[in-house]
Amino acid sequence: MNAPVVLPGGSLQxxxxxxxxxxxxRIRFLEFFAAEIRNANTRRAYARAAGDFLTWCESHGVGSLAAIVPMHVAAWIEELGREVAAPxxxxxxxxxxxxxxxLVVGQIVPHNPAASVRGPAHVVRRGRTPVLEASEAKALIESIDIAGDAGLRDRALIGLMVYSFARIGAALACRVEDVFVQNRRLWVRLHxxxxxxxxxxxxxxxxxxxQAYIDGCGLTxxxxPLFRTISRATKQLSETPLPQANAWAMVxxxxxxxxxxxxxxxxxxRATGITTYLKNGGTLENAAAMANHSSTRTTQLYDRRKDDITLAEVERVRL
Known part of the structure; x- marks a missing residue:
């Protein structure tokens, strides 16, 4: 590997x-990540996949990009299937x-060796995201000490994800101006x-x-950024946006x-908010609109109401 190349949103080896x-x-390879892939999370995932695959190819005696054939891709996929999940x-x-x-369009290689390789079968009917009961989510939020900036921030961030069904990426991308008043109510704008x-x-x-977070922390x-890291020295909000990994650790x-x-x-x-909404009589169509899903099929992956039925049926096994 060479020294990392700096790209929008991070660096690439x-x-x-x-x-x-x-x-x-080299330029065409870098342009793929800089110009073709706009989402930062997708860029990181694709860069990791490309790096792993090309390193695997090199370790198996492949001398150039043009020498990669479908058999190499298939063998790599076969190995991956023994280490990671199908998705x-x-x-x-x-x-x-x-x-x-x-690379084919840029005339770097003559053909796409991955085009004919089939991935593993994978059918999703139920999401795997862990979901909290409404009482658990409420207890978690109420357990947060809001005496300082960290507590106010954490309660606001978790509340935003529960009540607006916001993705963590959209929540962390919010600026202070994305919380605004309209029709005498507070609204939120998610990117x-x-x-x-x-x-x-x-x-x-x-x-x-x-409102308590913005007023209490003096966000003017x-x-x-709406959600920021906490300064170790002052224990108050810094000017640095809160990274997704930090939000996960906080949760x-x-x-x-x-x-x-x-x-x-x-x-x-997000899954807890959608499931709770549906349990309380909300419709799948409105849940999809609130979650900004283009299809209700996606929303159904977050609908965990059937978990209650499953648990009830399991308890019928009485010895």
Whole structure:
């Protein structure tokens, strides 16, 4: 590997097969991540997949990008299937297909070796995201000490994900100006994947959490990040946006402190909010609109009402 190349949203290590190629190949490879992939999370995932695959190829005696054939891709996919779950394998295969499509169009390689390789079968009817009961989510939020900036921030962030069904990426992308008054109610503007802007009114509880956070922490600059890290020196908000990994660690820490054993993550609150909404008589169509899903099929993955039925039926086994 060479020294990392700085790209929008992070850096990228050039695999040896790319480093050994000519300048035109290196530029085309980098342009794929800089120009073709706009989402930062997708860029990181695709860069990891490309790096792993090309490193694997080099270790198996492949001398250049043009020498890669479908058999290499298939063998790599077969190995991956023994180490990671099927959705991860499919994502990484998609990354390699997309990358080589880009290289073919740029006349770097003559064909796409991943085009004919089939990934593992994977049918999803039920989401795997851990979900909290409404009482657990309430207990977690109420357990947060809001005497300082950290507590106010954490309560507002978790509340935003629960009551607006926000993705963690959209929540962390919010600026102070994205919380605004309209029709005498507080609204929130979420910047979703694909450049979509999604606006919705705040639940009265979320309105309380956000207003207390903004006022209590003195967030006055409309263009500044809404959710930020906490300065170790002052224990107050810094000017640095809160990274997603830090938010995940905060969520796990808060859950443990609240006595919740479920191994939750950031996405748990989106699934918890949707499931609770549906349990209380909400419709799947409205849930999809609130979650900014293009299809109710996606929303159904977050609908965990059937878990209650399953548990009830299991208890029928009486000895």
């Amino acid at each position: 050039l695999p040896a097969l790319v480093t050994a190629a000519d300048g035109r190949t 991860t394998v499919k994502q990484r295969l998609a990354a390699i297909r997309h990358l080589f499509d880009w 979703e994947k694909g450049g979509k802007r999604h606006e919705m009114p705040c639940h009265h509880q979320l309105e309380e959490y956000l 600059d409309p263009r500044s 796990r820490r808060r859950a443990k402190a609240a006595g919740i054993d479920t191994a939750i993550g950031n996405h748990t609150f």
